[in-house]
Amino acid sequence: xxxxxxxxxxxxxxxxxxxxxxxxxxxxxxxxxxxxxxxxxxxxxxxxxxxxxxxxxxxxxxxxxxxxxxxxxxxxxxxxxxxxxxxxxxxxxxxxxxxxxxxxxxxxxxxxxxxxxxxxxxxxxxxxxxxxxxxxxxxxxxxxxxxxxxxxxxxxxxxxxxxxxxxxxxxxxxxxxxxxxxxxxxxxxxxxxxxxxxxxxxxxxxxxxxxxxxxxxxxxxxxxxxxxxxxxxxxxxxxxxxxxxxxxxxxxxxxxxxxxxxxxxxxxxxxxxxxxxxxxxxxxxxxxxxxxxxxxxxxxxxxxxxxxxxxxxxxxxxxxxxxxxxxxxxxxxxxxxxxxxxxxxxxxxxxxxxxxxxxxxxxxxxxxxxxxxxxxxxxxxxxxxxxxxxxxxxxxxxxxxxxxxxxxxxxxxxxxxxxxxxxx
Amino acid sequence: xxxxxxxxxxxxxxxxxxxxxxxxxxxxxxxxxxxxxxxxxxxxxxxxxxxxxxxxxxxxxxxxxxxxxxxxxxxxxxxxxxxxxxxxxxxxxxxxxxxxxxxxxxxxxxxxxxxxxxxxxxxxxxxxxxxxxxxxxxxxxxxxxxxxxxxxxxxxxxxxxxxxxxxxxxxxxxxxxxxxxxxxxxxxxxxxxxxxxxxxxxxxxxxxxxxxxxxxxxxxxxxxxxxxxxxxxxxxxxxxxxxxxxxxxxxxxxxxxxxxxxxxxxxxxxxxxxxxxxxxxxxxxxxxxxxxxxxxxxxxxxxxxxxxxxxxxxxxxxxxxxxxxxxxxxxxxxxxxxxxxxxxxxxxxxxxxxxxxxxxxxxxxxxxxxxxxxxxxxxxxxxxxxxxxxxxxxxxxxxxxxxxxxxxxxxxxxxxxxxxxxxx
Numbered sequence: 001x002x003x004x005x006x007x008x009x010x011x012x013x014x015x016x017x018x019x020x021x022x023x024x025x026x027x028x029x030x031x032x033x034x035x036x037x038x039x040x041x042x043x044x045x046x047x048x049x050x051x052x053x054x055x056x057x058x059x060x061x062x063x064x065x066x067x068x069x070x071x072x073x074x075x076x077x078x079x080x081x082x083x084x085x086x087x088x089x090x091x092x093x094x095x096x097x098x099x100x101x102x103x104x105x106x107x108x109x110x111x112x113x114x115x116x117x118x119x120x121x122x123x124x125x126x127x128x129x130x131x132x133x134x135x136x137x138x139x140x141x142x143x144x145x146x147x148x149x150x151x152x153x154x155x156x157x158x159x160x161x162x163x164x165x166x167x168x169x170x171x172x173x174x175x176x177x178x179x180x181x182x183x184x185x186x187x188x189x190x191x192x193x194x195x196x197x198x199x200x201x202x203x204x205x206x207x208x209x210x211x212x213x214x215x216x217x218x219x220x221x222x223x224x225x226x227x228x229x230x231x232x233x234x235x236x237x238x239x240x241x242x243x244x245x246x247x248x249x250x251x252x253x254x255x256x257x258x259x260x261x262x263x264x265x266x267x268x269x270x271x272x273x274x275x276x277x278x279x280x281x282x283x284x285x286x287x288x289x290x291x292x293x294x295x296x297x298x299x300x301x302x303x304x305x306x307x308x309x310x311x312x313x314x315x316x317x318x319x320x321x322x323x324x325x326x327x328x329x330x331x332x333x334x335x336x337x338x339x340x341x342x343x344x345x346x347x348x349x350x351x352x353x354x355x356x357x358x359x360x361x362x363x364x365x366x367x368x369x370x371x372x373x374x375x376x377x378x379x380x381x382x383x384x385x386x387x388x389x390x391x392x393x394x395x396x397x398x399x400x401x402x403x404x405x406x407x408x409x410x411x412x413x414x415x416x417x418x419x420x421x422x423x424x
Numbered sequence: 425x426x427x428x429x430x431x432x433x434x435x436x437x438x439x440x441x442x443x444x445x446x447x448x449x450x451x452x453x454x455x456x457x458x459x460x461x462x463x464x465x466x467x468x469x470x471x472x473x474x475x476x477x478x479x480x481x482x483x484x485x486x487x488x489x490x491x492x493x494x495x496x497x498x499x500x501x502x503x504x505x506x507x508x509x510x511x512x513x514x515x516x517x518x519x520x521x522x523x524x525x526x527x528x529x530x531x532x533x534x535x536x537x538x539x540x541x542x543x544x545x546x547x548x549x550x551x552x553x554x555x556x557x558x559x560x561x562x563x564x565x566x567x568x569x570x571x572x573x574x575x576x577x578x579x580x581x582x583x584x585x586x587x588x589x590x591x592x593x594x595x596x597x598x599x600x601x602x603x604x605x606x607x608x609x610x611x612x613x614x615x616x617x618x619x620x621x622x623x624x625x626x627x628x629x630x631x632x633x634x635x636x637x638x639x640x641x642x643x644x645x646x647x648x649x650x651x652x653x654x655x656x657x658x659x660x661x662x663x664x665x666x667x668x669x670x671x672x673x674x675x676x677x678x679x680x681x682x683x684x685x686x687x688x689x690x691x692x693x694x695x696x697x698x699x700x701x702x703x704x705x706x707x708x709x710x711x712x713x714x715x716x717x718x719x720x721x722x723x724x725x726x727x728x729x730x731x732x733x734x735x736x737x738x739x740x741x742x743x744x745x746x747x748x749x750x751x752x753x754x755x756x757x758x759x760x761x762x763x764x765x766x767x768x769x770x771x772x773x774x775x776x777x778x779x780x781x782x783x784x785x786x787x788x789x790x791x792x793x794x795x796x797x798x799x800x801x802x803x804x805x806x807x808x809x810x811x812x813x814x815x816x817x818x819x820x821x822x823x824x825x826x827x828x829x830x831x832x833x834x835x836x837x838x839x840x841x842x843x844x845x846x847x848x
Contacts, residue, residue, distance in 0.1 A: 023790070024788065055835045077676050103810065105808075105809070105810060109799055109803065111809050111810070112801075114787075116791070116821075118821050118822070119821065148840060180710060198532045201821060201822075202822060206596070220656060222646065222820075222822045225826035238513065240844075243844040246844060246846050247844065247846060249846075250847060251846075253848075254846070254847055283712070339778070355547030359841075363839050363841075364448065365448070365540075367540070367837070368837060368841060369837060369838060370837065370838040370839075371837055371838065371839055371840070372840045372841075372842060373840070373842060373846075374841070374842040374843055374844055375533055375840055375841075375842025375843075375844070375845040375846070376845065376846045376847055377846060378846070378847040379533065379535075379840060380838070384529075384847065385535050385838065385840075386527065386529055386535070391581055396646075397540075397835035398542070398625075398822065398823045398835065399822045399823040400644045401835055401836055401837060401838070402837070402838045411821035411822065411825055412825055413791070413792060413793060413794065413795055413825060413826070414786050414793060414794040414795070414804070414809065414825070414826045415794075415795055415796070416786075416794060416797070416799055416803060416809075417783075417796075417797045417799075418672065418797060418798040418799025419798055419799075420664070420667040420670060420797040420798055420799070421798075421800065421803070422670055422671060422673075422675075422678070422679075422799070422800045422802070422810065423674060423678055423803060424801040
């Protein structure tokens with residue numbers, strides 16, 4: 001154990017030293033390194049697929065579910081798509097070095113801010129091997145070193161991917177120590193990593209809510225918490241009901257296992273009898289189970305082909321990550337707002353409404369990372385919102401909120417250029 | 425103790441509830457409240473001065489130093505000046521509600537960010553009663569509730585000030601519970617406050633480095649660490665020496681007890697014999713003690729009237745907060761950069777140079793909240809850098825770096841306005 005912890009600290013020191021050089025590299029060098037990674041993902045796919053097969057076989061014999069096995073799987077198409085994402089990041093503007101808020105003060109000092117990397121990013125994540133590439137590439141582009149700790153299911157794939165990344169960046173002139181990987185998946189090593197505040201400036205956990213809570217509680221360095229989404233869509237009495245069907249259907253069904261999917265549908269009582277059977281019919285075709293309050297149940301209970309059951313108290317404020325939605329009838333916008341304040345996780349919340357004042361009030365009063373009018377909550381995503389990519393989604397208010405792209409992986413320093421100014 | 429902790433939690437709940445209303449108040453209401461506070465500070469000065477006299481008498485009989493007693497003292501002129509600062513904050517633009525980075529995405533979604541308050545700010549601070557007014561006023565203007573815990577020396581003054589503030593804001597239509605004050609100065613209550621992450625979104629400690637370290641270590645909510653400044657001024661071989669004397673003199677002497685004052689002077693060996701006696705003479709007039717490395721001592725030791733003694737190892741990287749400076753001769757810009765990287769606290773660092781490349785390299789490579797060319801480090805201050813006022817100075821990289829003004833007391837949310845968009 002002591003040796004393993006020493007090894008961890010060595011990686012921390014190496015990442016810290018490399019990050020100092022990385023912070024000063026030009027965009028040209030960083031982008032060339034990213035292009036190298038993309039080409040290597042294609043050129044060296046045999047090694048990657050072989051390593052992935054070991055993980056897949058082990059996963060199968062350890063009884064992983066089909067869904068988890070599918071998340072784990074790499075194949076030539078998926079590698080193509082990962083490589084395309086890497087090239088996409090290479091093409092984004094480099095946030096580092098941006099000078100902003102610059103002005104000349106009355107005493108002649110020229111003062112403003114210059115964007116700089118944060119330093120070293122730690123990430124603890126589960127399962128999908130593409131996350132290894134995503135995070136490494138976003139950290140490199142934003143000039144940050146990284147220390148990655150993936151799940152044990154993907155250990156062979158992740159090891160092979162990091163080896164490839166380190167070689168590809170070294171070829172472009174970036175210190176390979178910029179990307180560190182913890183290949184010991186012993187859970188006992190997570191807590192010592194969380195105490196490495198001297199070497200890790202920010203920790204981004206990605207995975208189950210248990211993992212995120214554990215990291216937030218134990219970490220000595222700042223943590224970006226997020227990725228837990230209890231998302232509501234409220235159908236106002238003024239809503240266009242066709243639109244409301246499309247939006248709630250998309251938010252629940254298009255990809256139910258993700259954090260920005262709909263968990264709870266709130267419907268104004270004036271449109272509930274008209275709207276609920278329509279959305280329930282559509283959802284039924286996709287196999288969605290509805291957990292209803294008494295009023296919703298009295299409308300949906302008699303409807304043929306709809307799986308409507310009474311909701312338990314803990315179905316409100318629950319992230320289902322599955323084809324399940326809780327459904328509640330409310331008598332006013334206020335009641336919807338109060339429900340969201342009580343049960344929402346501050347991730348993504350939507351109103352469907354034609355009434356201008358209702359829409360504006362919802363936008364103003366809902367306290368969440370992303371608030372929508374007349375759109376699906378599924379758009380809370382770095383690529384969808386124009387950031388190009390994301391390291392994760394923050395539901396905290398400090399530093400960054402919502403999708404964390406390249407700019408959100410940076411800090412700034414004040415630069416002040418004088419000609420002999422002193423303070424009087 | 426249990427009752428005292430219950431009382432603390434009650435204040436937390438009250439601040440949280442009030443902050444929800446405060447977040448939605450118009451700038452007009454907030455500014456009227458600030459003007460009320462300013463007028464009350466003048467109109468009700470008798471009560472304030474009486475309360476302050478109790479603190480002053482107690483401080484005197486408890487043996488506070490003259491410097492601490494002076495920090496504690498309120499008088500009509502100081503109240504005038506505090507009131508003027510409050511009016512100054514009222515006149516700053518309100519950061520809340522600012523909409524930025526708004527654009528229309530290719531699918532027609534209009535997406536951007538809207539600035540919102542953080543929620544409830546906690547502050548633990550020592551001694552000076554004007555800090556109570558500063559923090560309360562900056563929190564109010566930025567739409568945040570606050571929970572203040574001042575030092576026991578100023579308990580009567582702070583109690584009277586908070587009473588005045590709460591009455592003044594209530595008159596303007598702001599819930600008085602927006603400003604909470606912990607009037608129990610039992611140290612045992614600090615730790616329970618640091619566990620109130622449910623009610624406090626951000627903690628800003630102001631005071632000694634011991635206090636700041638304690639808070640950073642124990643707090644369950646995010647903390648802005650800062651205010652500890654080990655500041656270097658490096659005189660390059662290309663420096664204008666007249667300017668170097670003015671800048672180093674100002675940085676050390678103008679106000680030696682603050683975090684942005686000079687602690688360490690680094691001088692290039694090519695100009696050391698010429699420069700060091702000049703600055704040492706000027707500093708000697710102000711009573712500055714010089715702790716020198718061997719080379720600086722060999723130059724300054726023989727100089728009449730200069731207090732030059734050998735430096736100990738712990739004089740490097742020390743925040744003196746006094747008329748003391750450590751002095752070192754270096755052979756290159758690189759050596760200066762390495763010394764600053766090793767011993768600096770990431771607060772404020774300056775180079776004096778006429779060589780363009782040396783100046784630019786210093787700006788690029790020094791990793792600190794504020795980096796200066798040819799100016800005194802004393803400008804690291806919210807008012808001086810154009811923020812109008814500051815809650816504190818952050819030396820961390822996350823969220824905000826350098827002086828924390830009104831904008832740094834806010835977060836944002838994504839607002840997304842659609843016309844039925846769903847994700848494909």
